[in-house]
Amino acid sequence: MKILVINGPNLNMLGIREPGIYGKSSFADLLNLLEATARELGIEVEQYQSNHEGDLVDKIQWAYGKVDGIVINPAAYTHTSVAILDALKAVSIPAVEVHISDVDARESFRQISYAGLACCKTIKGHGLEGYREAIVYLFQILQ
Ligand code: CA2
Secondary structure (H helix, E strand, O other), X not given: OEEEEEEOOOHHHOOOOOHHHHOOOOHHHHHHHHHHHHHHHOOEEEEXXXXXXXXXXXXXXXXXXXXXXXXXXXXXXXXXXXXXHHHHHHHOOOEEEEEOOOHHHOOHHHHOOOHHHHOOEEEEOOOOHHHHXXXXXXXXXXX
């Protein structure tokens, strides 16, 4: 089983600023958590991060026929990108949306998710642990 984890703009800056919202863990900590989860479940987990909407769309298209599940945190593009929604719909790969912060408790514009419309589950406000929960969820439904 192969799971692709996609992270959108600025998530590579984790731990550098706004620890009150996103926690103190760094992006390297997230990569370690993904590796540990892959090892624990005996599956392959690939991570991709980009600050560019088109690159995120390209990676979702690339995943067609190559991965069994997608975990996606589109970051700010969550709230704006119909292109990412359409790409997720086009490949029709089971996808879980993750948000580190509790977007429902923040500004009203963060309560709109286009990508979430193509996802079978959304995990928000669980910090980096949310990525682990998303991978375990996909692992269970894909078995
Ligand atoms: O809570 C999340 O995971 C978000 O997807 C994070 C996005 C935000 O635009 C979404 O509304 C919710 C922002 C990611 C930016 O991450 C930063 C990391 C360090 C310093 C500043 C921002």
